[in-house]
Ligand SMILES: [Zn+2]
């Protein structure tokens with residue numbers, strides 16, 4: 001027990017140091033400034049070449065979503081995630097130790113060239129996320145959490161990171177074991193994370209981009225707009241276009257749906273206007289709703 005308390009405290013201390021040094025010392029390997037930089041670039045594009053021209057530059061929920069962005073990316077780790085995940089990993093390793101397993105790595109890929117490791121990590125993690133995202137839509141109690149992301153009614157880059165913190169827990173716990181089995185940690189490959197943030201920002205941006213023929217591989221604003229559309233045909237009521245960074249899975253598994261560009265399609269879900277409007281009421285909503 002003492003060991004776990006120490007892990008929690010070390011987790012807090014370590015993450016606090018990490019966060020302050022991120023803010024104090026900008027560098028090319030710095031998430032904090034990359035997030036700000038990418039946000040500024042995508043926002044500038046939205047201002048210069050907007051897709052929906054009638055949408056205000058500071059669209060509905062702009063500042064709420066900016067707060068979500070920093071909360072989900074940094075503050076949540078400080079409050080809960082980092083300590084919790086360190087404890088989880090230690091518990092998991094102790095649990096495996098009971099069975100005499102000291103190493104979960106099933107396939108040695110560290111002898112592979114670095115680009116091969118990078119590609120495998122990218123494709124595998126994205127495919128797992130695509131499956132988790134489908135689950136978020138199909139499992140009713142998970143959908144209650146995912147609704148926070150779908151309560152966006154006007155698209156803009158910051159909507160990308162508007163989601164309930166439980167999603168972080170769900171995504172990361174599902175990904176942990178498969179990635180650990182090939183010797184990866186969740187945060188390997190800095191550049192991969194930066195790339196996925198850039199694509200995610202663009203997916204939600206008020207920009208009309210599809211990347212030409214690459215649209216069959218990369219998710220894009222038009223495709224992801226349809227993921228957020230309020231009224232879908234009844235045979236697609238669980239959702240369409242679940243892709244995170246890659247659109248490939250939706251084309252392979254028949255969940256791609258882009259009938260037209262969707263510029264003026266209403267976004268959200270049934271009765272979205274009754275959904276809570278503030279950060280606190282949104283993140284407490286899934287639990288309070290059950291009692292109501
Ligand atoms: Zn979704």
Ligand SMILES: [Zn+2]
Nearest residue numbers: 149160204224
């Ligand atoms: Zn989205």
